[in-house]
Amino acid sequence: MAISDPDFVIAWKQVLEMCKVKAGEQLTILTSDDSNPQIVATCRIAATQIGAVVSLLNLPPMNGEKALSRDKSGYVGKTALAFNSAALACLKASDMVIDTMQLLFSPEQEQILKGGTRMLLAVEPPEVMLRMMPTMEGKARVLAAEKLLKKAKVMTVTSKAGTDFRCALGQYPVLTQYGLADEKGRWDHWPSCFVARWPDEGTCEGTIVIDEGDIMLPFKMYARDRVVLTIEKGFVTKIEGGFMADYMKEFMDSFDAPEAYAMAHVGWGLEPRASWTQLGLYDPESGLSMDSRTFAGNFLFSTGPNTEAGGTRDVPCHLDIPLRKCSLSLDGEAMTIEGKVVQPPM
Numbered sequence: 209m210a211i212s213d214p215d216f217v218i219a220w221k222q223v224l225e226m227c228k229v230k231a232g233e234q235l236t237i238l239t240s241d242d243s244n245p246q247i248v249a250t251c252r253i254a255a256t257q258i259g260a261v262v263s264l265l266n267l268p269p270m271n272g273e274k275a276l277s278r279d280k281s282g283y284v285g286k287t288a289l290a291f292n293s294a295a296l297a298c299l300k301a302s303d304m305v306i307d308t309m310q311l312l313f314s315p316e317q318e319q320i321l322k323g324g325t326r327m328l329l330a331v332e333p334p335e336v337m338l339r340m341m342p343t344m345e346g347k348a349r350v351l352a353a354e355k356l357l358k359k360a361k362v363m364t365v366t367s368k369a370g371t372d373f374r375c376a377l378g379q380y381p382v383l384t385q386y387g388l389a390d391e392k393g394r395w396d397h398w399p400s401c402f403v404a405r406w407p408d409e410g411t412c413e414g415t416i417v418i419d420e421g422d423i424m425l426p427f428k429m430y431a432r433d434r435v436v437l438t439i440e441k442g443f444v445t446k447i448e449g450g451f452m453a454d455y456m457k458e459f460m461d462s463f464d465a466p467e468a469y470a471m472a473h474v475g476w477g478l479e480p481r482a483s484w485t486q487l488g489l490y491d492p493e494s495g496l497s498m499d500s501r502t503f504a505g506n507f508l509f510s511t512g513p514n515t516e517a518g519g520t521r522d523v524p525c526h527l528d529i530p531l532r533k534c535s536l537s538l539d540g541e542a543m544t545i546e547g548k549v550v551q552p553p554m
């Protein structure tokens with residue numbers, strides 16, 4: 209259902225204040241032709257009410273003729289900023305950027321953050337953003353999980369469906385997402401509530417089973433049959449099964465980039481307000497489905513780029529695959545048991 213502009217302005221004001229936006233700060237709303245107008249308009253009002261110096265920067269859409277999907281997460285990392293030094297300079301000079309076009313996994317995003325700019329991605333349907341307003345409790349839960357993931361050396365994931373996966377940890381920083389860009393140089397995505405990390409290069413081993421009902425993004429599909437992935441030395445080396453396996457393989461092959469098969473961030477969802485069922489109730493193109501990435505107790509694994517972690521893999525093919533009913537442990541200590549969060553306490 210839609211939400212009203214006044215309600216969304218109130219929500220934006222709360223979120224911008226939680227992102228420590230102050231009067232006089234330079235806040236730029238980055239837009240493109242497919243930005244959600246209600247997100248842009250209500251954010252602009254709220255930021256102005258706070259007294260921020262508000263700019264709107266509109267960039268042309270990109271990759272339309274290259275991508276197989278209009279979903280922003282279907283082809284990542286290549287943006288109009290690549291050839292636009294004026295726009296890049298504007299964003300680097302901003303204290304806060306509200307990204308309504310999705311720079312995620314672009315080298316330019318990393319350059320902007322490096323200078324201390326805060327960046328909040330806002331591309332989900334407004335009612336989803338309102339339903340999952342960032343909270344201090346959610347932030348505390350994610351930071352508690354970050355502490356556990358930071359000190360961990362090994363992640364193991366198992367499931368009754370047959371998943372038996374492990375990787376070493378330590379090479380890359382922990383990815384925390386709690387929906388607020390509230391520290392200098394921090395990126396986040398409203399709505400979010402999950403923790404993840406890129407495994408040490410070459411250390412992912414084992415089997416991951418995508419069982420019936422597990423979610424495959426950016427396909428926005430529930431798996432209708434099992435897919436068995438063989439993981440060796442950090443890469444997906446075999447994709448076995450029926451239709452879903454063929455579909456997944458065909459999509460990844462279409463990028464003609466071996467790096468598409470690299471394992472990327474692995475972690476677990478911490479959002480009790482997110483729902484596994486949401487994906488089935490929405491038009492696939494209506495958003496990224498952060499419900500799927502963040503529902504409490506999922507094991508979210510991904511493939512492809514690692515630029516967000518400071519790596520050099522900037523392949524545009526990025527799959528996010530949240531699994532249900534997995535048991536994820538860090539150095540033998542259970543974080544989730546059969547899809548239920550046990551650490552940190554919910």
Ligand SMILES: O=c1ccc(O)c[nH]1
Nearest residue numbers: 281385397400510528
């Ligand atoms: O918010 C996001 C969205 C996609 C992703 O891979 C990570 N975080």
